[in-house]
Amino acid sequence: MKKYQIVAKKIEEYIKKNHLKQDDKLPKITDLVADFKVSKATILQALALLNQQGIIYKIQGSGIFVRMPQAGDKMNEYIPLNTNIGFSEVIHDLQNEVVEFKEMTFPDKIQKLFKTTDAKGYKVVRVRRNGKKTFVLEESYYRKEQVPFMSLEIVRGSIFNYLREALDLQIRFSDKYMTVKKLTAEEAKLLELEPGDPALQVYDVFYCNTGEAFDVSKLIYNYKNAKLFTESSDELI
Amino acid sequence: MKKYQIVAKKIEEYIKKNHLKQDDKLPKITDLVADFKVSKATILQALALLNQQGIIYKIQGSGIFVRMPQAGDKMNEYIPLNTNIGFSEVIHDLQNEVVEFKEMTFPDKIQKLFKTTDAKGYKVVRVRRNGKKTFVLEESYYRKEQVPFMSLEIVRGSIFNYLREALDLQIRFSDKYMTVKKLTAEEAKLLELEPGDPALQVYDVFYCNTGEAFDVSKLIYNYKNAKLFTESSDELI
DNA sequence: TAGTGGTCTAGACCACGGG
DNA sequence: CCGTGGTCTAGACCACTAG
Numbered sequence: 274m275k276k277y278q279i280v281a282k283k284i285e286e287y288i289k290k291n292h293l294k295q296d297d298k299l300p301k302i303t304d305l306v307a308d309f310k311v312s313k314a315t316i317l318q319a320l321a322l323l324n325q326q327g328i329i330y331k332i333q334g335s336g337i338f339v340r341m342p343q344a345g346d347k348m349n350e351y352i353p354l355n356t357n358i359g360f361s362e363v364i365h366d367l368q369n370e371v372v373e374f375k376e377m378t379f380p381d382k383i384q385k386l387f388k389t390t391d392a393k394g395y396k397v398v399r400v401r402r403n404g405k406k407t408f409v410l411e412e413s414y415y416r417k418e419q420v421p422f423m424s425l426e427i428v429r430g431s432i433f434n435y436l437r438e439a440l441d442l443q444i445r446f447s448d449k450y451m452t453v454k455k456l457t458a459e460e461a462k463l464l465e466l467e468p469g470d471p472a473l474q475v476y477d478v479f480y481c482n483t484g485e486a487f488d489v490s491k492l493i494y495n496y497k498n499a500k501l502f503t504e505s506s507d508e509l510i
Numbered sequence: 511m512k513k514y515q516i517v518a519k520k521i522e523e524y525i526k527k528n529h530l531k532q533d534d535k536l537p538k539i540t541d542l543v544a545d546f547k548v549s550k551a552t553i554l555q556a557l558a559l560l561n562q563q564g565i566i567y568k569i570q571g572s573g574i575f576v577r578m579p580q581a582g583d584k585m586n587e588y589i590p591l592n593t594n595i596g597f598s599e600v601i602h603d604l605q606n607e608v609v610e611f612k613e614m615t616f617p618d619k620i621q622k623l624f625k626t627t628d629a630k631g632y633k634v635v636r637v638r639r640n641g642k643k644t645f646v647l648e649e650s651y652y653r654k655e656q657v658p659f660m661s662l663e664i665v666r667g668s669i670f671n672y673l674r675e676a677l678d679l680q681i682r683f684s685d686k687y688m689t690v691k692k693l694t695a696e697e698a699k700l701l702e703l704e705p706g707d708p709a710l711q712v713y714d715v716f717y718c719n720t721g722e723a724f725d726v727s728k729l730i731y732n733y734k735n736a737k738l739f740t741e742s743s744d745e746l747i
Numbered sequence: 748t749a750g751t752g753g754t755c756t757a758g759a760c761c762a763c764g765g766g
Numbered sequence: 767c768c769g770t771g772g773t774c775t776a777g778a779c780c781a782c783t784a785g
Contacts, residue, residue, distance in 0.1 A: 275773070295625070296721070301751060312775045314551075317753090330683060332721050333752045334783035342685040342715075351687060355592070355742050388532070446567060446743040448579040450588060453690060453710045453733035471708025471733075473690045478579075483764090484533070484569050496690035496708075503740065505592050506683040512754070538770060549756045554772090570771045571764035720783090754780070761773070 277318035280309050284323060288339055299329065299337040327355075327504040342504060351502035354449065361431045364403050369429050372463060373398035376417070379489075383414050386478050386489045392416050395423045397432070400463050407464045410493040419487035436487075443482050450476040456493070464495045471496050514555035517546050521556060522565065525576055536566065536574040564592075564741040579741060588739035591686065598668045601640050606666050609700065610635035613654070616726075620651050623715050623726045629653050632660045634669070637700050644701045647730040656724035673724075680719050687713040693730070701732050708733050 284299070293299070300308065305316045320337065323329045330340045352363050361367050378393045394417040401409045413432070415423065419442060427435045436442040451473060458468040466472075472493050479488040494501070521536070530536070537545065542553045557574065560566045567577045589600050598604050615630045631654040638646050650669070652660065656679060664672045673679040688710060695705040703709075709730050716725040731738070 277773080303751080313777090315774060318773080327683075327685075330717075330721055331752065332719065332783080333781070334750075335720075336751070336783095338721060340683075340721075354688075354740065446564075446577075446741065448564075449740045449742075451591075451710070451738040451740070453708045453731065455708055471690045471692055473688070473710060480567070482569065483572075484567055484575060484577075494690065501688040503591065503686045503688070504683065505686075507681060514754080540770085550758090552755060555754080568771065569764080570762070572770065573764095574771080749785090750783085752780105752782080754778105756778080757776100759773105759775080761771105763771080764769085766768090 276311060277315050277322065280305075280311060280315060280319035281322040283309065284319060285328060288328070293339045295339055295341050297339045299339065301336060324506055327506075330506075342502075351500045354501050354503040355505070360401055360408065361434070364401075364408065366403050367408075368402050368404075370400040370402060371397070371425065371428055372400060374423075374425055374428050379414050383489050386476060387414075387416065387486050392418070394418070394420060397423070397428050399428065406498045407466075407495050408499050409495065410460055410463050411490055412492075413488060413490040415488050416486070419481060419485065442487060444479050445482050445484065446480050448478045460493055464493065466495060466497070473499075473501070513548060514552050514559065517542075517548060517552060517556035518559045520546065521560060525565070530576045532576055532578050534576045536576065538573060561743055564743075567743075579739075588737045591738050591740040592742070597638055597645065598671070601638075601645065603640050604645075605639050605641075607637040607639060608634070608662065608665055609637060611660075611662055611665050616651050620726050623713060624651075624653065624723050629655070631655070631657060634660070634665050636665070643735045644703075644732050645736050646732065647697055647700050648727055649729075650725060650727040652725050653723070656718060656722065679724060681716050682719050682721065683717050685715045697730055701730065703732060703734070710736075710738070 284305070288299070302313060302316055306313050309316065320329060320331065324331065327340055327342055329337055331337050352360065374395070374397050376394065377396050378391060379387065379389075379396075384390055384392060395415045397411070397413045397415070399411045399413075400407055401411060420436065420440065423432075423435075433444075454472060454474055455469045456464065456466055456472050460472070461468040461470060464472075473496065475492040475494070477490045477492060478486050479490075481487045521542070525536070539550060539553055543550050546553065557566060557568065561568065564577055564579055566574055568574050589597065611632070611634050613631065614633050615628060616624065616626075616633075621627055621629060632652045634648070634650045634652070636648045636650075637644055638648060657673065657677065660669075660672075670681075691709055691711055692706045693701065693703055693709050697709070698705040698707060701709075710733065712729040712731070714727045714729060715723050716727075718724045
């Protein structure tokens with residue numbers, strides 16, 4: 274683990290331990306430098322990480338403050354879109370109902386997003402749910418080249434954990450193309466909604482460390498249960 | 511303008527001038543340092559900026575590459591969500607039809623997002639369109655404290671340009687809460703759709719340099735015309 | 748005008764990719 | 767093993783906020 278990641282983690286712990294709330298002030302940079310015995314640049318990297326995660330914000334000439342946009346009542350129901358963490362880290366007791374699982378050459382629309390013409394791999398269709406609530410219908414394609422093996426057992430659990438732990442495949446960046454549409458009869462049935470109901474459809478392309486796309490997914494969210502959240506920040510470092 | 515912003519701009523120009531495409535390689539960092547006669551840290555900041563904007567990606571031990579996710583055919587129709595740039599920079603000939611414009615004490619739901627209880631300011635309801643196509647129904651609230659003056663003329667143009675140029679008010683960061691719903695009769699009429707049609711509804715909270723929220727907006731997108739796009743990256747600097 | 752974050756430099760050494 | 771990006775240091779100076 275990098276030094277700045279460790280420092281970021283410690284600052285986060287500091288916030289929790291001291292029960293800091295929205296807009297509470299953190300120690301100044303020079304103090305953080307002294308406390309953690311690292312250089313200013315390392316502190317800045319740690320703060321950049323926390324800033325990117327929406328945990329802090331900095332005001333030049335004033336200080337560093339706690340930012341917890343989701344801390345408001347019921348805001349924790351929102352699923353973050355900007356960090357590439359899985360659903361499983363947000364929703365408790367997440368179950369994955371596997372609808373389809375097979376190997377194939379990908380359809381044209383998916384090839385286009387992979388920027389390939391004849392890529393092969395696994396197709397996985399799942400309904401992700403928590404007890405009675407369905408959250409999302411997921412149709413994913415994983416390239417054989419980067420993901421040589423999958424099994425029904427893996428697909429029933431957290432695929433991204435498997436990719437990270439067993440295959441050492443990291444998400445480096447992703448693109449999301451979002452549209453809103455009316456559910457088809459089949460989609461509605463799987464999400465336990467009515468045909469014609471509204472839905473957010475997201476085409477998600479995930480890239481690994483080498484810059485190659487390894488996963489293209491079409492996500493159709495249940496409009497009654499899935500609320501999404503995203504933050505953006507104009508600052509760097 | 512900061513040095514790293516100038517360098518970032520020049521690198522972008524370099525990409526355009528040399529007609530670099532997706533996955534084409536850029537000069538290595540040491541060369542960029544030599545070419546621009548700045549330190550490595552400054553180059554890294556410039557690259558971070560470009561990375562954040564989805565223009566480049568870096569692969570350790572390999573190089574720096576061009577990333578243009580929207581370059582694919584018809585992808586330029588997508589409106590970016592992650593950068594806090596206005597609609598007006600994406601859609602040509604954007605017209606703003608003002609539906610309502612007044613001063614008021616904000617309703618409770620808006621106060622909650624501002625984290626206030628009795629904030630006052632301007633309410634602006636607009637339909638943003640391009641000729642025959644409606645894109646979004648926007649219901650915005652601007653705090654009097656940060657935005658002391660607005661006029662019908664300003665509201666017909668680009669409000670964010672006015673805030674930036676006349677009031678020197680910068681967006682520092684923002685939160686977006688997204689849900690999908692069915693349009694009410696009134697919303698449908700304004701967006702020239704049918705009641706019950708699907709829509710993406712986004713509550714957007716904008717914060718200025720001082721960390722205070724100055725604008726809360728409810729955006730209801732036309733599902734036929736508005737396609738959204740967002741990128742994320744797990745890397746820093 | 749003091750305090751605090753922001754930018755920039757120069758240079759050392761680490762870690763990963765690919766021949 | 768070499769080339770390339772990634773992390774880290776120490777320190778100078780700039781720019782903004784707030785009393």
